[in-house]
Amino acid sequence: MRSLGRLCVVLAVAALLAVGCGEAEKTEDSRFLESEKRLEGMYEACQTIEVLDSLAEHPPIEVEEITNLEQVDVETVLIRSNGMGKPGVWSGVRFSDVLDMYGIDKGFSEIRMEAWDGYVAKISNDIALRPDTILAWLEDGEPIPEEEGPVRLVVGSEDGFYWIYRIVSMEFSR
Amino acid sequence: MGRKCILLITLSLLLVAAGVFLFVYRGLTSESRRVLSYNDVTSLSNVSETYHSVNNWLTEEDTELTGVILNELLESQGVEEADTSVKVIALDEYFWPAVGTVLTLEDLRTPSPEGLYTILAYEMNGAVLDPEPDGTGPLRLVMPQYEEGEINKPSWVSNVRLIEVGPLEEGYEAPNALDVPVDEVWIYGDVPATYTYPLFLPIIVLIGGTVLLFIALLYAFFRGHKGSPQAAVSILIATVLISSALLVALPSTHTCRASPGTRTFSMAELKSMPAFSGHYTFLKSQPPYTYYEADYTGVPISYLLEKKMNLQAGAADVVIWARDNYSKPLSLSQVRTTYPGGLKAIIAYEKNGEALVGDEGPLRLIVPQTVPGTIEEGGEPNTPLCVRMLFSIEVRPLPAGEQAPGVGSVPEGSLAVYGAVAEPAPTPVDNGNTQPAVPDETAREEEQAVQTPQEDQAADATAEEAISGPADDETRRIWAGCAALYVYLMNPFMAVSPLVWFYYLGGSP
Numbered sequence: 001m002r003s004l005g006r007l008c009v010v011l012a013v014a015a016l017l018a019v020g021c022g023e024a025e026k027t028e029d030s031r032f033l034e035s036e037k038r039l040e041g042m043y044e045a046c047q048t049i050e051v052l053d054s055l056a057e058h059p060p061i062e063v064e065e066i067t068n069l070e071q072v073d074v075e076t077v078l079i080r081s082n083g084m085g086k087p088g089v090w091s092g093v094r095f096s097d098v099l100d101m102y103g104i105d106k107g108f109s110e111i112r113m114e115a116w117d118g119y120v121a122k123i124s125n126d127i128a129l130r131p132d133t134i135l136a137w138l139e140d141g142e143p144i145p146e147e148e149g150p151v152r153l154v155v156g157s158e159d160g161f162y163w164i165y166r167i168v169s170m171e172f173s174r
Numbered sequence: 175m176g177r178k179c180i181l182l183i184t185l186s187l188l189l190v191a192a193g194v195f196l197f198v199y200r201g202l203t204s205e206s207r208r209v210l211s212y213n214d215v216t217s218l219s220n221v222s223e224t225y226h227s228v229n230n231w232l233t234e235e236d237t238e239l240t241g242v243i244l245n246e247l248l249e250s251q252g253v254e255e256a257d258t259s260v261k262v263i264a265l266d267e268y269f270w271p272a273v274g275t276v277l278t279l280e281d282l283r284t285p286s287p288e289g290l291y292t293i294l295a296y297e298m299n300g301a302v303l304d305p306e307p308d309g310t311g312p313l314r315l316v317m318p319q320y321e322e323g324e325i326n327k328p329s330w331v332s333n334v335r336l337i338e339v340g341p342l343e344e345g346y347e348a349p350n351a352l353d354v355p356v357d358e359v360w361i362y363g364d365v366p367a368t369y370t371y372p373l374f375l376p377i378i379v380l381i382g383g384t385v386l387l388f389i390a391l392l393y394a395f396f397r398g399h400k401g402s403p404q405a406a407v408s409i410l411i412a413t414v415l416i417s418s419a420l421l422v423a424l425p426s427t428h429t430c431r432a433s434p435g436t437r438t439f440s441m442a443e444l445k446s447m448p449a450f451s452g453h454y455t456f457l458k459s460q461p462p463y464t465y466y467e468a469d470y471t472g473v474p475i476s477y478l479l480e481k482k483m484n485l486q487a488g489a490a491d492v493v494i495w496a497r498d499n500y501s502k503p504l505s506l507s508q509v510r511t512t513y514p515g516g517l518k519a520i521i522a523y524e525k526n527g528e529a530l531v532g533d534e535g536p537l538r539l540i541v542p543q544t545v546p547g548t549i550e551e552g553g554e555p556n557t558p559l560c561v562r563m564l565f566s567i568e569v570r571p572l573p574a575g576e577q578a579p580g581v582g583s584v585p586e587g588s589l590a591v592y593g594a595v596a597e598p599a600p601t602p603v604d605n606g607n608t609q610p611a612v613p614d615e616t617a618r619e620e621e622q623a624v625q626t627p628q629e630d631q632a633a634d635a636t637a638e639e640a641i642s643g644p645a646d647d648e649t650r651r652i653w654a655g656c657a658a659l660y661v662y663l664m665n666p667f668m669a670v671s672p673l674v675w676f677y678y679l680g681g682s683p
Contacts, residue, residue, distance in 0.1 A: 077481050081230060081328030083273030083510065085484055122231065130448070147306075157448035157477060161230040 039147055042116050042166060046149035050169040058102050063150045066135060069093040069101060074132045076156040078163065090154040092136030096129050108172040113153065116166035123162060132156030208251050208365055212312055212357040216296055218242045223290055225316055229327035239316050241295030245282035252366035256280040259340035262315045265306060265333040265351050270315060274489045274506035290318035294334060305356050306333045313359055339363040436579045436592040437483065441536065444523060444589060447473045452517045455546050459555035465548040470540050472522035476510045479595060489594040490570050494539050497563040497581050513542035521564065521589060536587040537564040569593035
């Protein structure tokens with residue numbers, strides 16, 4: 001009987017150990033869950049890209065329209081500002097084809113592209129007209145993440161800071 | 175004691191044994207990882223300062239930020255060594271410091287000329303930082319400018335989830351940022367280990383149990399059941415399991431990578447890559463400090479190393495080798511930087527529209543002046559870096575066992591690239607409806623540059639070795655649990671050695 005008493009003590013200790021192994025429940029700050037809501041309207045707003053050109057007036061670029069152009073793939077490595085590389089295949093339409101479609105003269109010196117969140121990228125004429133500069137809507141065959149907008153600029157032979165997304169306007173400098 | 179009683183005790187002790195297993199297994203779960211909640215971070219003493227930033231577009235901005243000083247945060251978690259490396263990782267795996275550079279605790283302890291420190295910010299311009307997808311918080315790394323005009327915005331890592339403290343042991347399995355809840359930051363790596371339970375208890379169980387076990391086994395073998403198969407099997411099993419338990423405590427030692435070998439680019443391949451043309455200025459470093467200008471065309475060295483190939487994680491710098499054995503080191507920063515006038519460091523093959531000839535070519539590295547101009551204008555000499563008769567680029571450190579290619583092995587006009595750099599893995603194209611990825615001419619040239627069988631084998635070897643890496647933490651914990659369990663069961667003081675079972679039950683295997 002004494003040994004059974006000892007056994008009970010041992011078992012009780014074991015049970016306590018097992019119970020103690022449980023992790024405390026995590027609480028999630030509900031404030032952080034609101035963040036996604038603040039993107040509401042962005043995706044729709046970026047379906048239309050305003051065109052500002054001192055040479056002539058142009059209608060806005062409609063994403064739905066440009067998807068009818070010939071689709072090309074750009075297989076490259078996205079180099080981010082810290083030097084990290086992300087290989088992939090981005091699919092979309094050549095930017096120069098978009099300019100042709102909307103009758104935008106290619107004699108500009110620079111394009112100032114602005115994003116929905118205020119980020120600005122300046123694309124020189126040389127870069128904009130390269131065959132591997134595209135407006136892409138697919139990444140490795142999948143739609144680009146919705147929070148990055150319906151299309152993003154992909155410059156296959158340049159670093160990532162040119163690869164602006166959530167584009168809302170393009171201003172052509174002559 | 176009757177058999178029923180023995181069986182009852184056996185069952186009970188097995189239950190306790192399960193508890194021991196759980197104890198060791200789960201007790202080791204939180205090893206070398208600190209989990210800090212958002213509230214843990216914000217409850218530390220904070221600073222509020224104005225940080226000046228410059229981004230890649232040279233856009234300047236002043237931002238009022240509130241946060242905790244990063245080195246103080248790490249020190250509060252027991253990270254003390256000055257040469258400890260620190261890497262801050264975002265939800266999307268963006269990280270800082272940049273590839274090929276190291277940020278140490280000592281760097282973090284050093285204030286900028288304005289007296290600012292690197293912080294983990296949680297408020298910007300008086301407002302709490304929102305998390306992604308539209309925000310940059312709830313925690314954001316912010317580094318001050320250590321030099322006037324320094325482009326420091328890329329170091330402002332948004333959506334910080336992980337802080338890696340290095341160096342990491344080989345085979346260390348780093349956590350995935352996606353696993354970290356939005357209101358937490360995990361510090362992992364070379365931080366003092368923490369355990370759900372004090373580690374000394376399992377250690378005492380293992381060491382004490384091991385000693386007692388062997389005494390009991392030796393006693394049983396020589397006195398009690400001399401030559402019995404049970405004793406022999408017990409000793410064998412115990413030896414295997416205890417050896418395994420000892421291995422748990424030892425770092426894994428056998429991660430090695432197959433050498434990526436040397437990749438040689440022909441002149442045609444180099445010319446098929448996007449060309450960069452620019453008007454370059456040159457200043458010699460010795461009297462009479464000759465200054466001259468010329469137009470050069472070539473391939474940006476950053477494109478070659480980071481687009482056509484991939485720098486490996488540990489890549490530190492590059493060495494440019496000429497056919498006459500002249501060499502010059504170049505930092506990764508010099509490789510990547512866009513120099514004044516929008517110029518880039520290039521591997522040139524044309525000068526003023528003509529192929530490079532004589533002792534200048536066929537290839538020459540052109541590194542622009544960081545400060546353009548003559549010596550009187552304060553220009554910075556750059557000709558020592560502009561290596562003529564270029565034939566190879568070594569990315570250091572050179573992997574163990576990899577040999578630098580000799581001049582004779584690289585045809586005139588070709589360029590060998592080797593060291594801590596590899597060709598990117600091929601990315602599958604989605605379907606057959608798509609068009610060639612790059613300009614038509616380039617695509618044709620690249621299709622001709624078919625990978626050789628040797629290169630295929632090297633790629634396969636790399637993949638295979640990556641798979642057969644050291645056992646992961648899960649396996650190690652299971653082994654630790656099994657070993658502790660076995661020692662527990664074999665402990666003679668608890669009278670549960672299999673030898674004793676056989677003796678009491680009177681059975682034989």
